[in-house]
Amino acid sequence: MEQAREALKRYFGHEDFRHPQDSIVASILNRKNTLVIMPTGGGKSLCYQLPALLMEGVTLVVSPLIALMKDQVDALQARGIAAGMINSSQGWPEQRSVLGQMRSGALKLVYISPERFRAESFLSSLEGTPIAMLAIDEAHCISQWGHDFRPDYQRIGEALDKIGRPLCTAFTATATPEVREDIVQNLRLEKPEIFVAGFARPNLTFHVRKIERKVDKELRIRKLIERYRTGIIYCATRKSVEAVSAGLKIDSIPHVVYHAGMPASLRESAQNTFVTGQSPVAVATSAFGMGIDRADIRFVCHYEMPGSVEAFYQEAGRAGRDGKAAHCEMLFMYADKRIQEFFIEGANPDISLIRSVYQFVRSRVNKDMEMFLPVDEITEAMPGKINMMAVHTALGHLRKHGYIDRFDVPGKQMKGTKILQAGLHHNAIDLPEADLIEKKRRDDAKLKAIVQMAYARSCRQSWILEYFGESEIKDCGRCDECAKESNARSLSFDELATLQKALSGVARMSQRRSRYEWEPRYGKTRIQQCVLGSKDEKLLRAGLDQLSTYGILKDSGSKFVGLLFNAMEDAGLVELIDGEYPLLGLTEQGARVMYGEIEVLFEWPLTKMAGAKNQKSKQEQTATDTGLYQQLVRLRDRIRRDRGNVPAYTIFPNKVLAQLADLKPENVEAAMNIKGIGPAKAETILPAFLEVIASQNT
Template sequence: MSTPETRRVLKRIFGYDSFRDGQQEIVDHVTGGGDALVLMPTGGGKSLCYQIPALVRPGVGIVVSPLIALMQDQVDALRALGVRAGYLNSTQDPDERRMVEGEFLSGELDLLYLAPERLRSESTRRLLERGEISLFAIDEAHCVSQWGHDFRPDYLELSRLHELRPDVPRIALTATATPDTRREIATRLRLDEAKHFVASFDRPNIQYRIVPKSEPRTQLLELLTSEHAGDSGIVYCLSRRSVEETAAFLVGKGIEALPYHAGLDAATRLRNQSRFLREDGLVVVATIAFGMGIDKPDVRFVAHLDLPKSVEGYYQETGRAGRDGLPSTAWLAYGLADVVGQRKLIDGSDGDAAHRRRLSAHLDAMLALCETVDCRRVRLLDYFGEPSAPCGNCDTCLAPPRSWDGTVAAQKLLSTVVRLRRERGQKFGAGQVIDILRGKRTAKVSQHRHDELSVFGVGSDLGDAEWRAVIRQLLAAGLLAVEGDYGTLVTTETSDEVLYRGRTVPMRHDPSTRAAARGAPRRDTEARARRVEVSDLDEAATALFDRLREWRAEAAREQGVPAYVVFHDATLREIATRRPSTLSELGAVNGVGDTKLTRYGKGVLEVVGAGQHGA
């Protein structure tokens, strides 16, 4: 199929004049009948890579997606563009399913979304054998990786798609995968001969910041009130209890926050998710069960109150911010307890030694990202095999941390752990070890006569927080370990290298103040300029943008769809900047396709005209 044909569809249906980097080649390859494995960041435009070929090729595009709760919104968004879309999943009654199946067989659909478990059904397989299919798209393909962060057993069945219809091209897509995971996806889905497309993993509009954890909820509140007042965002916590308590804390501080975790009943989860998608300015506090496939483009921040288990998980979760390309924040509060807790979880995990080694490797990479004194974006992209230069838009670039020679401090701490074991046959957690080092004569120190140890008081030159940072960094470097339910500190095989063999231990000074605020200098690249240029509005444009958002909210309520289904924020900002006065001028705005121009054009021009008249 020709490039002009796919470009016409891009403009007529989706309202864009040109493809983003990498999209055109993928679209043309799949449109021509080729198989593809696509790695592209969240917000990079993965869906267009299968939607446009499905619209150009004869037949119906079958999209396998694990996101049952979001299929209705995905289909609504496509229908708003004039695309004939439907879905089949367990939420439908038999009559609804029969209607959609009839539309599929009669060629009345362009795209049909399926949950992966439906492919286990013999009736579904027979249905797919009877209809004309343009392509198979396997979304969230990392779910096939058994050691990935979102493993779904049903995805292991998707290799059968090739057996079912060997004549139909397949495209598997994911927002995150290391080279090892990429190979596993190709093998498990029988895409060994597929062409691989790997886009840049860089999200230059996201500012990555990792702060020392002191009072995390208070720190979170400061972030929200000082930088993201009124913004939509996601806060991730590891436990259900923490989700509930954090949401209640934010509500008590006047921030509208909703909890989301697997312990809530299905109706509550669906209601909270729906509100987040449909309303502006809501914060969802959630476990990692929330977020995959959330297509809300104007999430302005993603915050983590607990350490993610892997760089893949962290990247996937932070990628839910700023899908519209506008400036957004990825913020993580990280402390000693996170490292201790994660190490304990790994030690107590199910699975064999090889599995625990994989988990440890994932955690080690995450800790290296947290402890780096270099550019976080460089470290993050390097994990995915992408070389880069310092970004100028992360905390370590904006406020470079100081490093110091922590060798003597490490020796003092490791000596204390060793002497407790050798001289007293004891093991203690971080608190007691720090009290010994600082020479504190607490009741517990006196009870165990730890003030008689030769190391008592040798660390009085550092404060509690500084010693906790030392322990955290030794744990991150594998020079110290924790064991047991109480997180007691023990030495490792490499501890002797520091104690007796002259190994030096460079350490990172935790910043004492908040990293540089928004608006600090950013890397001057064409990609960044294209993505953020519409974020800087003058006073009149800002007022018009706010009126357009009000109009959009009312239009979305009338149709019962999320606001972004009507128009993205980026489209409204461009309208506010250009102030079109005719349908032709409005049709030239990115994100305004033919169907949306017909459906919403008059209303948009009335809002713009009223603003100009008022001005």
């Protein structure tokens, strides 16, 4: 480590390591296979670059993007470090030159793309090369359960065997416990050292802004740019990128555009323009990210929800790499969930579609068993309405399992397809169907989690840290939820009944898909008119006065009902679906509250309802110490998620939490005087709540 510190100062200009860089470097220098999960901006690259300088032989670094490789190699060479790269952008003479320098020991680090492992010729060319270490950057791409899975990364484990099993290190910024386990298994690492640096980014502030109309998104983007000036706006689709860019051009706001549909030269130019500070704003899809090493990014805005918490946190983490305060915001419209559902469908074709794609290819091959149709034409020619992404993914599965080969067509920007087993019937295609089903289930769960995060009423950073499996968690005190002075509380019997009536009114005017899925058909105003028993001519002409929920809240008054519907939206029980006319729909959480399956903390409208009985109930149910009450609710949410998202009331109902907050019992015996706390919960669940109460009392 003394040599390591000397090299640190000599090549990188640092007096000492940042925690836990020193422990990671020591592990690698002790020849231990090492997996590192460290936040963006934490200094992952140095953890393998520096040991590479002190070890005999060359270190191969697997990197997913050519632009990222070039940036890293240029930076290393500028420090006087012998580094090179091998990728598809180079001709064979240039690649051969790099291979020769590797064999002679002239290079210490060589960056390679994971696609190189497809070719046996590349692996053979490494024979006789002293390889000190294989370092894998963006290692979450290895796991099929990760948010950015890339099939070529899965070949690395097999490639390790073919090059003699050198020391292996893997690095990523975002990996849940199950993804970490999958990385270790795929690489076949025995007893690796695993470092999980804290995921918390104390300089980042997280906000989720619920948006009703797309025009409100445009207005919010203008405010973010005006306030923070330098940032990235992430969009889910190319179409959204172009729409946002068009709006910024109208206002003469300088920016660059980046998405996968652009020529490589334009993408590289846009990235360089942004990274070098020539443009303050980038509007991009998630393809714009790896290798964005600009320290002064003051905001990251997600124009639409990403497909997972991992993607959100990794992309948001590109802000504030200089350690200064930065703002991360997601513009949340529940309707945007459909975009991610489309992507999930495209990434997870079922076995029948994969076989159908094989059957189609087999029917169109020439005498050499080759077909020359691009994916869009294959999709269009197949019967039925098929997701083009799903066809592309199906071809990938068939290639991975040895049924077809995909090759570049000379002179054309497309790939040809070759059948490898002539005469094989499509029904004989044998794939791990259980894995396909499980991946689809996990992708659905990731999307569900990002929606849950958006609706959560607890600290944003704490919620994210829990998701990644961190144990020591404190509220950040800066996010939109921490800053909010919420009056949300448990509801009385009468209040809950009124809320359920309002939710029933929304459900009755929607089309039911399943128990928890309702397709909206009417706007907020029309639904409110119906539950109030309006005599509006259009409402009567549509026959809505015949519904069972017509007039169900007629005694509550239009002002109260309007406020109640706004509160329902704030609580995530209903959402506006944008379109030609915004429609009001019931969320899954709203459906569960309507059925009485879960309790909800709800900010009851302050406007008086008819009768004093409701006001009396409200006063009786309010906890005296609302601050402690909120802490107990957050603890219950953590326990609930640890137990597989069981209903909150199965831990403790709201009324029990309210009494715990009011009475502040000092021990188990005192707490058991509260109705709803029995011997079993007193032993297993109660102690954690008493610890929170005790910390408040001290």
